Amino acid sequence: MPKIVDHNLYRKELLEKCFDLFAQKGYASITMRQIAQGLGVSTGTLYHYFPNKKILFEHLVENMVQRDISIATADWEKLKTRQERAEALGKYFNSNLAYHIKNSYLMIDFSQHQDAKGYQNSEFWQRLCERYKSVIYDFIGIEDPVLADFIMCFVDGVILERLLGIDTVDVVEQCTLLGKMVTAYLDKN
Amino acid sequence: MPKIVDHNLYRKELLEKCFDLFAQKGYASITMRQIAQGLGVSTGTLYHYFPNKKILFEHLVENMVQRDISIATADWEKLKTRQERAEALGKYFNSNLAYHIKNSYLMIDFSQHQDAKGYQNSEFWQRLCERYKSVIYDFIGIEDPVLADFIMCFVDGVILERLLGIDTVDVVEQCTLLGKMVTAYLDKN
Amino acid sequence: MPKIVDHNLYRKELLEKCFDLFAQKGYASITMRQIAQGLGVSTGTLYHYFPNKKILFEHLVENMVQRDISIATADWEKLKTRQERAEALGKYFNSNLAYHIKNSYLMIDFSQHQDAKGYQNSEFWQRLCERYKSVIYDFIGIEDPVLADFIMCFVDGVILERLLGIDTVDVVEQCTLLGKMVTAYLDKN
Amino acid sequence: MPKIVDHNLYRKELLEKCFDLFAQKGYASITMRQIAQGLGVSTGTLYHYFPNKKILFEHLVENMVQRDISIATADWEKLKTRQERAEALGKYFNSNLAYHIKNSYLMIDFSQHQDAKGYQNSEFWQRLCERYKSVIYDFIGIEDPVLADFIMCFVDGVILERLLGIDTVDVVEQCTLLGKMVTAYLDKN
DNA sequence: AATGAATGAGCGTTCATTCAT
């Protein structure tokens, strides 16, 4: 019997530790050697668990998104009005803002990389977006897809502003405004 | 006998031509050789005018931003209603969408540069953001700074979605919706 | 409790199964992992029986050659004329041509091994060649050693052409021609 | 003006020096670093002149074949009879036998390498074989393509035997016999 | 000023081999 290791568990552990490494430097800039070193393993071991950089990143994102959504939606059930929920959304992003900024940067960085070409039509990516949008549908209680896109754009935009270093934008304040605007719009139509 | 050349003028010319090259492939992907080739000079010459890739890129961004704003606002004066203007905004981004996507990517890439950290508090960057917002103020006819930020976030978010490859988002449609939402919101309050 | 296994017998069994694996991909291309997998054992076990890839390969070649000659000569006894036998030779190589090509490649690969340099003067190698030639003597019914060498060269050459990818060479046709040429030559002298 | 170098000339010089390096270790075993070192340049320089290992090898072979054929056929014009020519062929291979053995090994080694997959149908390879065969046609004065293939197989086989370390095969003697056999065969038919 | 040949550290990845269990 070899060294006793739960392959899948260890994979998950590595993935967990990977996130910050990727987030610190971006997909393209961090090297597999640096990741291995950061994880305290050899490159060989890293490749033993993940066949290549792209797939490592893919697993990372899957992990991240899964966790994100479950955290974000954890205690939204008790919130009744749209306005309450919009404000909870703002609070969610505002806590761990640095994390969400990193997160966004990673997605952007990867999407522009050679490795991502042809990726945007992939099942994986499509599924990601669907899951993302379904959170908006369910949570804000919206059925108009154009409006759902609107909210998605806005939310990503808010994070982006902070990523760009524009600190005057206040995430909570903006989401609060979002709630009001959506309500005003829906009431009128 | 050296060619008689105005060093600074030639620098500016090179910069101007550089823009498309960077915008086509992104900062990380384009190589100095490719840039030199695209400019019709040798790598040696390129390095004669710019000490390294990063500095070349920084100069480029400065140039780009300056030009961009003046183009965007060129013929908006004749549009009267908010809705008209919101829709013009959508059309502006929708034409040359690929350009605007790359443009955004370049800004993001730039903002993540180690050297850009200081930049974000710099006079240059601040001025840039102010100018950006004032376009929104003037153009959409909004005075509430939170609402101006909202619109800025949204617009950047729309571009970002496309950068991420989410093609279902329609820029014109989204801006049209923006106009309606802003109106509904302002009418109500 | 260790499995009760006759070490040498198991070695031989592994060797037998190894052959196809090497023959399919060639010495350089197949990895120890692939071999182990093909044998249904772990890499650890493979290394338990053979200290390294080279020695595994050497044992393999010894095994292969021994087996090959006995197969080739199995049912040639009933063929009477030289021409019949020459054509049988062609058919023999033509069936399992892919195998013979790989086989030749393995021999060539082996012969170029650093460790094989000593081998070429070794009793083993000498004996091998003698046995090879004696097949030609017996089978084609030739006693002139130069002519035997000629046939040996030709046969190996035909296989080599195919190894090099020259598909226009037809093994059966060539061996048929060989029969005619030998006959013409022997009749004349 | 950069360092003054005749690009094509230098390429040719590098190619010339490359041959022994490849021949010593085989295509797969020699590394680009070792080649560069052997040539006294950096890997970067090597890649400046040749885009990859495969193409480097391709140029090498082209060079080699061109030279080989012109040397081989240089003074065959004055030889009149087939027998004289066959014997000249033997002498040609016998002088520089070590070179021809290396040469054959290189071709075999390459043909089995991953890089060569799909290569055997390439224009380059086809042209090589055609040129090779046309030497046989012209020189030995043969028009029957099967017979030309026969001779090609035989010649390659002779070299192969020596490559395999079978020193009892005498190249000159074998080619002399070839001449006689071809004559006997053609006289009879 | 201008060229492009030259450099070499570093990339993602592979794989023979070792070793704790």
Add this chain to the structure above:
DNA sequence: TATGAATGAACGCTCATTCAT
């Protein structure tokens, strides 16, 4: 005896940068 996780040197190749001309 048997396992497969772990290693790390080495591969083909890239590219920002330097420098002799």
